Amino acid sequence: MNTPVTALVVPARLVHPVHIRPVELDITALQRVAAGEVGRIAGTDWHAYLDSEGIRYTENVRAEVLIREAGIDLDRTIHGTAMFLGHTNPIEEADAPRHLIRLAEQLFDMPLAA
Template sequence: MRTAYTALIIPSQLAEPIRIESVEPGLQPLQSLVGGDIEDVTRGDWRVFLNAEGVIVNLPPNLRAAQLMDDCGLDLAGVARGTAVFLGRGDLGEEADVPEPLIRRAEEMFDTRLVA
């Protein structure tokens, strides 16, 4: 069992930087990052974790995460609220490191250099 995965974390607040961070596997670390219960959406070799009640509790929209997801063919503008945590998806659906192409795309879109 892995002890940590590389995640792409996109806060909803534009003043907070997008970052690459090592995240421990399991429900509790993800809940801590998104600030509550999680829901996830899978797209190809990656998945994004969001606060499951983001719309209900009126968390701020995450415009950068919505833009990245839209660029990758996933329109979740209305539900991308609060912090978004992107991880990879392994062969059996388990968590994995966020795919490098997704990191590179985020760097290009947001004109930033992300390092682990």
């Protein structure tokens, strides 16, 4: 049984709000985010799951901005929903880091934390 973690979800469509929600991570949940092959971009204490193919979905400008502002140089365009989580080591999932949530709040001018 998977333990839920708190994810920062950044939808591609601007009409859908950036939000925080608990998720149970399994391959089905990740494929719902990616709707195909699951890709991953990692920072120091966080990572984002997204669609690795990226051609079927709307460009995700907000996720690109968040990833760049968090210190990662992107060499590609992000498409579709991005789900940000934390990690305590390279293989153990954790809640999205507070600093990443605060950065998203500042960038997108919206309160996310309860």
